[in-house]
Amino acid sequence: MHEVLLTLGFGLVTAAILSLSAVAFTLEYAVTNVANLSHGEILTIGAYAAYLVHRLTGSALLAALGAAVAGGIVALAMHTAVIDPFVRRGFGTMPTFIATLGMSFVIQNVLVIIFGAANVAYTIPQGAPHQVGPFLWTSAEEEIIISALGITAVLYVIITHTKFGKALRAVFQNRDLARVTGINARLVGAATWFLAGLVAGYAGFILAESVGTFNPYFGFSFFLITLTAAVAGGLGKPFSTMAGALIVGIVLEFAGGYISASYEIAFAFAILAAIILVRPRGLFTNARRTVFE
Amino acid sequence: MSNEVAALSIQGLTAGYGGPPIIDQVTLTARRGAITAIVGPNGAGKSTLLKAVAGLIRPTAGRVFVEGKEVTNQPVETLVRRGIAYVPQVENIFPDLTIRENLDMGGYVRKSGVRERIEQLFLLFPDLRVSAYRRASTLSGGQRTMLALARGLMVDPAVLILDEPSSGLSPRFQGLIWERIEQIRSTNVAVLIVEQNTRETLRHAQWAYVLVLGQNRLEGSGQDLLENDEVVDLYVGRLS
């Protein structure tokens, strides 16, 4: 039982990071109807930005902020340079999807040029593990979970109670109609991507902290797990995505006990495939999925 | 009607989707308190005209005035604030929002008075009040059209643009829709409407424009056009 709780505790840490990354991804999807294959690169950039800031200032807090801001800027740039031109011209999901693949490629290699392909590590003290109820966490891990909860709460308020949140939901359901009611879909899109970038950049920082080392490709491999969580929750639905991330994060952690960590991603994909085949609209929506219905 | 300034005035509007223009030098006027209809054969560009006026398509030439103020080339998001409300033919509601939320969204640009306006519209569309908390996707076709109309009216527009509101509706609902449109007209809104059922449309329209191949061909009062042989044979037909 103790083992189970411990694993559960680690699973919660993974789930926290995963939920932030997945929510950011699903927000990007919601507002522009694009599955952003270069989403992982936002995390990577966040991790590198935090690294630079920490090297400069020695402050973990500033590093976290730096990660968020860098992520926001990158996401905004992605939206302005590639996503929005495609969406505005009515290009459809597939071409834009493939374009994000190209973008991912470009960004990874830019990072290789700047930082080299070698692994990099933070020198941020993690604190010793200590008991928190039935779980065993370092103070860094505690911070991760608390900050994830906090950010989630803030996002919740933004999405459900602000005018911006309403506009976001309208654009998700019917972009043209939203424009016709006076919502500037383009601006809403840009703002949402910036917001998603903030969250994703920070997620990259805490992920790198938690894993220990990172390199230009680390965001992409985590992205595949993010994708699983996002699809499990249902693309475009922020709150069920968080629930999906929780489930996936915990399942992976448990599975990781039985399967070597290097198979983790493959396992995640197996879950993903299973979910898509059985419940493509997410675990929480009962939708038949024939090609015609 | 003794309005000095027309609610909507279009001069020489030309627009398309890239390639040759679908509408070419179109001119029309719509007045408050009147139903102005656009009729004509398929491919005449009627829907395109509405979209160009609503700002969804950028015109390549021509000018658009709302209550005397020029709004040419402004994007659809700002046109709403200038008094133009557009109700598309399809996908004209937010399916996952309730009726009330749909109307709420319709009032997005309103500075105040959203609640009151919703109440007013419930008086005009009593069916909507009954189902106010139902998801829009569960509504029948006729109810959806009512909701779409109401959503458009949330901004108290000067001009209400309707793109084939009764398409796909049963004759009974078509009758109901026309009743509502009449009521809307009587609240001093300028209604600009394109409809398939030409005969019915001309019967209700104070003024109508016949559009052929994207250009003005004829205009006149609805009644006059109904009695015009050429119009009847070519555009009204015996099957409507």
Added chain:
Amino acid sequence: MIQYLVSILTEGAIFGIMALGLNVIWGWSGDFDLAYYGYVALGAYMTLVLTIGQATPPAQYILGLQLPYLVALLCAVASSALMGLIVGLIALQHLRGIYFSIVTLGAVYVLYVMAGQYVPLFDGYNGLSGLFNPMGDALGLDYQSYQYFFLGFCAFIFILVFIFMAQVSGSRFGLALRSLREDERAAAAFGRDIYRLKLKAYVLGAAFGGLAGGLFAAYLSAFNPSAWSPIEAIVLYSAVLVGGRGNIKGVVLGVAVMIVLVQESTRFLPGVPGYPNIVPALREIVIGAVLVLFLRFRPRGLLPERRYIDRLPKGYVDPGVDTPPPRGFGIFERRSRPARDRDRRSPRAFPPLPAPGAAGAPVHRPPAQDRSVVSTPGQAVLVVEGLHKRFGGVAAVNGCSFRAPKGQVTGLIGPNGAGKSTAVDLISGFKLPDAGTIFFEGVAIQGLPPHRISRLGLIRTFQTPREWPGLTVLENVLLARWDPEREALWRGLIEHGRAQHFTSESELNGAREILAELGLDKLSNERAGNLSGGQKRLVEFARIRMAEPRLVILDEPMGGVNPVLGERIVAAIEGFIASGTSVIIVEHNLPFIERVAQHVIVMSQGSVIAAGPFESLRSNQSVIDAYLGEVSHE
């Protein structure tokens, strides 16, 4: 220099085969398959484990035989095809679009991880090596001449593959495949088994991937996960996109362009000492950028997929490449029809159509049948009993029962939400009923998939015209007839001549006649997607005429139709009856129904509330309440 050329050309041939295989799945079937490179890798691995002999510890891998290279190559093809079958069975059943892509991405990632992590398979990250100069020893070639030989070998195989693809491209199989890409529902409505066809294409593509992989392994003499890098895959996809999806010449051009780009784009950049990664990274950036730029500015590629241009009788002038079709009245100009001139009015005031030549080939039609001859009363072409269908908590169809008499036009009317469209979906197989039976000419069809029902002779249209937009009007009409013999893949490989490929002379003439009758012959080489809404409706009618079903269900054919086109539709429907096709029409346009339908069924709230001749309904109170309201027409 020569060495360089030889190796580039060899690479080009191998990648060309890969790209042609990918084109089958992505270009013709229309699925963005991210697993494709996995089939290449599998082909390479399998070739190696079958030729390099026993593993010497500490290396470990499966099999480890020493078969002749050609045999190993064939086995590689088979294993990739098998892998493709497995992935395709899972992914193609219900997935399209990004979900399909994501699942295939998952599949290839799993393969990649397995190959690298699970050492007993292919020796993990070390990979396999040792395939030197296969076949060279047998031929006694030295190193130099072997390079030429291998180039010749690869080029030879490439040419064979290219010819294969050219045959498939012009075959009816290829045409049917492309129709799936254009509109699956319509393809199913005209008898195509979507799943089976896509699966065939997928396995075919995978097999060619395996072939290329086997050649690749010989070229590299080794294979390991680092040879399986994303860059290779991205180059491959970019080649297909840049060159032109769906066009085999384009795809080959794309490969040439990408290879040159990869090799040459960074040639003149100085390496930066101490940073060995920069030049390769720059190269990859260029490729990624090219991909994005082409998607944005030239998504159809350098050589877009070509239309099939039909040569019509002399005097015909093709309007030109992809011009907008003639608009307005011109297309509805009438021709006098010898046998059955039942036009009630002549058109007035049409602007004259610029006549490009002959007024059209003479129309050969069977003599008109007297419309008043109706089959024995009581004989029903369709019998529906107790049909039920729920969506969520709502019963869309609730105990619906009716009979449609044979050889007549039956109207199906009713308010919105009455369940008419759902009933049509249930009858035609696009949705599964929860309960009830459907008998079509005495055969139970409930539960059958749409393509089976279509093959039995029941064809339906959709509320919005569902043409195959990327195919020409003529191709649209030709495909209406499901031809199982001609649509077999092997058939496509052996036929000669473009027209003979996907049709026969008599079928082609029949299609041309039908198009001429409906006034569409001048548009026969236009892509159907360029047509106006009214013209698309006419194409639908042309397709139905071509298919000669025993029952056609028209779903709101008068939607968005002006009076002139309406007359054409009435005439077309009368033509159906005359040629023995029964008709069911779902419509709201009551004067139209009154005019054409002998029998009318009224649905409301999921079940039938009245049935009979139209006049009898006018006085039926429940019908008036539910539907007619105040009838204000004359």
